[in-house]
Amino acid sequence: MEELLRLLKRYFGYSSFRPMQAEIIQNIVNKKDSLVLMPTGGGKSICYQLPAICMKGTAIVISPLIALMKDQVDALVSNGIPAAAINSTLSFDTQMQVEQLCLQGKIKLLYLSPERVVSEADRLMQSLDISLIAIDEAHCISHWGHDFRPEYTQLAFLKERFPNVPLIALTATADKRTREDIMEQLKLDHPNIFISSFDRPNLFISVKKLSGKKEKMQAIFHFIKDRLTESGIIYCMKRDDTETVARELMMKGVKAAAYHAGLASEEREKVQNDFINDRIDIICATVAFGMGIDKSNVRWIIHYNMPKSIENYYQEIGRAGRDGMPGNALLFYSPADMIVLRHFAEESGQMEMNIDKLEQMQRFCEANICRRRILLSYFGEAYDHDCGNCDVCRNPKQTFDGTIIVQKALSAITRTGEHVGMLILIGILRASAQKEIIARGYDRLKTYGAGRDFSQSQWRDYIEQMLQLGFIEVDYNAAGVLRVTDLGRKVLFENMKVELAKPFEREIKPKVEKEKKHTFRASPIKPVFYEDTDRTMFESLRQLRMQIAQKENIPPYIVFTDDSLNDMVDKKPLTMEAFSEIRGVGQIKQRRFGKVFVSLIRYLMDLPPLK
Numbered sequence: 001m002e003e004l005l006r007l008l009k010r011y012f013g014y015s016s017f018r019p020m021q022a023e024i025i026q027n028i029v030n031k032k033d034s035l036v037l038m039p040t041g042g043g044k045s046i047c048y049q050l051p052a053i054c055m056k057g058t059a060i061v062i063s064p065l066i067a068l069m070k071d072q073v074d075a076l077v078s079n080g081i082p083a084a085a086i087n088s089t090l091s092f093d094t095q096m097q098v099e100q101l102c103l104q105g106k107i108k109l110l111y112l113s114p115e116r117v118v119s120e121a122d123r124l125m126q127s128l129d130i131s132l133i134a135i136d137e138a139h140c141i142s143h144w145g146h147d148f149r150p151e152y153t154q155l156a157f158l159k160e161r162f163p164n165v166p167l168i169a170l171t172a173t174a175d176k177r178t179r180e181d182i183m184e185q186l187k188l189d190h191p192n193i194f195i196s197s198f199d200r201p202n203l204f205i206s207v208k209k210l211s212g213k214k215e216k217m218q219a220i221f222h223f224i225k226d227r228l229t230e231s232g233i234i235y236c237m238k239r240d241d242t243e244t245v246a247r248e249l250m251m252k253g254v255k256a257a258a259y260h261a262g263l264a265s266e267e268r269e270k271v272q273n274d275f276i277n278d279r280i281d282i283i284c285a286t287v288a289f290g291m292g293i294d295k296s297n298v299r300w301i302i303h304y305n306m307p308k309s310i311e312n313y314y315q316e317i318g319r320a321g322r323d324g325m326p327g328n329a330l331l332f333y334s335p336a337d338m339i340v341l342r343h344f345a346e347e348s349g350q351m352e353m354n355i356d357k358l359e360q361m362q363r364f365c366e367a368n369i370c371r372r373r374i375l376l377s378y379f380g381e382a383y384d385h386d387c388g389n390c391d392v393c394r395n396p397k398q399t400f401d402g403t404i405i406v407q408k409a410l411s412a413i414t415r416t417g418e419h420v421g422m423l424i425l426i427g428i429l430r431a432s433a434q435k436e437i438i439a440r441g442y443d444r445l446k447t448y449g450a451g452r453d454f455s456q457s458q459w460r461d462y463i464e465q466m467l468q469l470g471f472i473e474v475d476y477n478a479a480g481v482l483r484v485t486d487l488g489r490k491v492l493f494e495n496m497k498v499e500l501a502k503p504f505e506r507e508i509k510p511k512v513e514k515e516k517k518h519t520f521r522a523s524p525i526k527p528v529f530y531e532d533t534d535r536t537m538f539e540s541l542r543q544l545r546m547q548i549a550q551k552e553n554i555p556p557y558i559v560f561t562d563d564s565l566n567d568m569v570d571k572k573p574l575t576m577e578a579f580s581e582i583r584g585v586g587q588i589k590q591r592r593f594g595k596v597f598v599s600l601i602r603y604l605m606d607l608p609p610l611k
Contacts, residue, residue: 001022001026003054004022004025004026004029004050004054005017007050007053007054008046008050011050011053011079011080011081012046012050012079018042018043019196019197020038020194020196021043021046021047023194024036024047024168024194025046025047025050025051027192027194028047028048028051028055028132028166028168029051029054029055031164031165031166032166032190032191032192033166033167033168033188033189033190033191033192034166034167034168034169034191034192034193034194035138035168035169035179035182035183035188035191035192035193035194036168036169036170036171036194036196037170037171037172037173037174037179037193037194037195037196037198037379038170038172038194038196039172039196039197039198039199039200039314039318040172040315040318040319040322041200041296041318041321041322041323041324042172042196044136044170044172045072047168047170048061048132048134048168048170049076049081049109051131051132052108052109052131052132052134053081053108055131055132056129056131057105057128057129057130057131058102058105058107058108058109058110058128058129058130058131059108059109059110059130059131059132059133059134060110060112060117060125060128060130060132060133060134061109061110061111061112061133061134061136062111062112062113062114062117062133062134062135062136062155063085063111063112063113063136063137064113064114064136064137064140064149064152066085066087066088066089066113067272068136068137069085069087069111069113070085072111073085073109073111076109081108081109082101082106082107082108082109083107083108083109083110083111084098084101084102084107084109084110084111085098085110085111085112086098086099086110086111086112086116086120087111087112087113087116098110099124102124102128103127103128105129110128113151114149114151114152114154114155115151115154117154117155117158118154118155118157121157121158121161125162130162130165131165132165132166132167132168133158133162133165133166133167133168134167134168134170135155135167135168135169135170135186136170136171137170137171138169138170138171138174138182138186139171139173139174139178139182139311140152141153141155141169141181141182141185141186142174142178142181142182142185153185155185155186156185156186156187158186159186159187159188159189160187163189167186167188167189167191169182169183169186169188169191172314172315172318173311173312173314173315173379174311174379175311175378175379175380176380176473177477178311179193180477195380195381197376197381198314198375198376198379198381199372199376199381199383200317200318200321200327201387201389202321202324202325202326202327203317203320203321203326203327203328203329203389204326204327204328204329204389204390205317205329205371205372205375205389205390205391206328206329206330206331206371206390206391207330207331207332207333207364207365207371207391208330208331208332208333209332209333209334209365210332210333210334211334211335211336213244216304216332217245217248219330219332220234220245220249220302221252223300223302223328223330224249224254224282227299227300228254228281229281230281230299230300231275231278231281231282231295231297231298231299232281232282232283232298232299232300232301232302232320233282233283233284233285233298233300233301233302233316233319233320234282234283234284234285234301234302234304235285235286235287235301235302235303235304235305235307235316236284236285236286236304236305237286237304237305237337237340237341238286238305239258239260239261239262239286241284241304241305242258242259242260242284242285242286243258243260243284245258245284245304246258246282246284249282249284254281254282255279255280255281255282256280256281256282256283256284257271257274257275257280257282257283257284258271258283258284258285259271259272259275259283259284259285259286260285260286261286271283275295276295278297284304287307287312287316295319295322296322296323297323297325298319298320298321298322298327299320299321299325299326299327299328300320300327300328300329300330301316301317301319301320301327301328301329301330302330302331302332303316303329303330303331303332304332305332305334305337306331306332306333306334306337306338306341306361306362306365307331307361308341308344308345308354308357308358308361309354309357309358309360309361310357310360310361310364310375310378311357313331313361313364314375314379317329331365333362333365333366335608338358338362338608341358342355342358345357345358360378363464363467363468364468367392367465367468368392368397368501369386369392369397369465369468369469369500369501370386370387370390370392370393371387371390371391371392372386372387372389372390372393373386373387373468373469373470374468374469376470377467377468377469377470380473381470382470382485382486382487383470384487384490384496397501397502398501398502399499399500399501399502400499400500400502401497401498401499401500402462402465402498402499402500403491403495403496403497403498405451405454405462405498405500406462406466406471406488406491406498406500407491407492408429408447408450408451409425409429409451409459409462409463409466409472410466410471410472410484410488410491410492411446411447411450411492412425412428412429412445412447412450412451413425413472413482413483413484414484414492415445415446415447416428416440416442416445418475418481418482418483418484419481420442420481420482421474421479421480421481421482422460422463422482423572423605424436424437424442425459425463425482426451426456426459426460426463426533427442427533428442428445428447428448429447429449429450429451429452429454429459430449430451430452430454430456430459430531430533431443431448431449431452431531431532432531432532432533432534433532433534433535434532434533434534435534435570452531456533456605456606457503457606458503460606461503462500462503465500465501466488469487469498470485470487470488471484471485471487471488471491471498472484472485472488473485525540525543525544525547525600526543527539527540527543527604528540533604534569536604537568537569537572537601537604538565538566538569540600540604541565541568541569541597541600541601542556542565544596544597544600545559545560545565548593548596559589559593560584560585560589560593561584563583563584564582564583564584564585567582567583567584568582568597568601572601572605573597573598573601574598574601574602574605574607574610575598575610576590576594576595576598576610578598579594579597579598580594595610598610
């Protein structure tokens with residue numbers, strides 16, 4: 001360790017390690033596999049760069065972007081460390097020179113793309129004395145990850161081809177299921193897992209609910225008026241928005257530029273270099289910008305639109321305050337973003353997962369509890385106090401002692417053997433006579449009906465807060481059932497006190513869709529609420545069926561039979577596609593009546609109307 005500290009000071013200028021760095025480096029030096037989760041700016045690179053310097057041979061670093069490779073190689077060379085990259089920007093002669101230096105043992109770190117690793121595995125890599133293989137941005141290998149890249153899945157052969165070479169997988173953002181998938185995909189050999197704190201206490205986190213371009217620009221001008229000489233990034237969902245925002249800023253005399261994939265590569269490179277070298281202060285970019293940019297003096301991040309997941313959001317705000325100095329993360333959120341992003345999610349190959357991630361991001365934006373607690377809980381990190389450095393903490397919402405409420409829910413989860421999701425849990429607490437609850441014997445639990453004094457909407461709010469505060473978690477590998485965390489057990493068994501935010505009083509009215517040809521336009525239904533939520537839904541669906549029958553002048557059973565209504569209650573279809581699976585629903589009835597029935601079901605479940 002004394003030698004490692006000497007090298008750390010000599011090459012990187014630091015006299016001590018950051019948390020967990022020393023343990024990770026020692027693990028690699030001992031030739032053991034590692035999975036490292038460390039936030040942006042936490043010092044991941046040193047974890048493999050320092051072992052590469054002191055170990056015999058050449059380290060292979062797998063990186064997804066040419067810009068990332070260039071930044072890393074330039075930084076290493078400037079520190080006196082022999083490093084190089086082989087990628088498509090090199091001429092044939094230059095590539096041959098780099099290969100010769102590697103074969104002569106004169107390069108300590110060689111950066112390759114995933115595709116290049118596959119092509120070089122049987123040629124160059126077989127001729128090298130490889131000290132270690134580091135896979136950066138390792139979340140890209142996982143289907144569960146927020147930036148899945150098919151080319152990363154080819155890396156599974158590395159452990160088989162180089163069994164005695166330690167593998168280190170590194171990422172700044174990966175939830176529990178992504179971490180497990182990374183280890184499985186890469187076939188890591190009994191890896192030691194290092195999870196650093198995801199807390200970035202120097203970042204002030206805030207969310208503003210804004211939709212119009214005019215109000216967003218006013219908010220941006222207000223935000224930057226005292227920060228005109230600071231470096232910042234404005235992330236936009238659309239390319240046109242990057243150019244519009246940059247143009248508006250430049251008209252006000254601000255040094256700004258747009259960056260997106262539609263620009264010529266030379267122009268993108270110029271904008272990036274100007275930003276890195278402080279020739280421009282603000283870059284307005286799509287999310288393509290930023291990965292691997294080691295600019296430490298970015299002071300703030302603005303999200304012009306809501307990101308599609310918490311992982312994306314966390315990685316992007318991590319580009320501010322990397323030097324440990326105060327930074328700001330401001331996010332603009334609007335329902336319009338949800339519509340666009342939900343459409344993207346539904347069109348994706350992993351619709352269910354992407355919609356779930358999007359809804360978690362929406363809950364973060366709409367939360368009235370400490371935002372940092374929500375972020376850290378998402379990544380599985382216990383955080384039992386408010387941060388004091390987010391907009392909610394600075395302007396706290398009204399709270400109350402919710403210990404008993406949380407204990408009731410935790411007890412109900414525990415008594416089921418942790419085998420239920422949110423809807424069944426609410427049904428148990430509210431003494432629902434749902435078939436599944438009765439069939440499983442949950443009506444005989446001590447906690448059955450223990451929360452009947454709260455509405456379904458209130459319980460949904462409380463349980464979402466419990467998720468956000470880290471008392472429970474969703475097990476996606478077991479059909480989305482709820483699990484009690486270690487922090488939750490403190491509440492349940494050690495009487496740890498819990499403050500909950502008072503739920504917003506929601507007065508939700510079903511939207512009446514514009515009449516379309518061959519579709520039925522419904523009048524608002526006035527449900528009669530029963531203790532049994534399923535009965536409430538069935539009677540409400542009967543009302544709607546009667547309304548249609550009267551207008552069409554046909555018997556109600558011709559619209560839909562009771563069997564069809566019961567199937568709707570059991571399956572609770574939330575999309576038109578799901579509605580088509582209901583017994584007795586053909587294409588014509590789906591087209592004519594599907595939207596009003598699905599909208600009513602969503603209303604009764606406190607979900608947004610069908611778009």
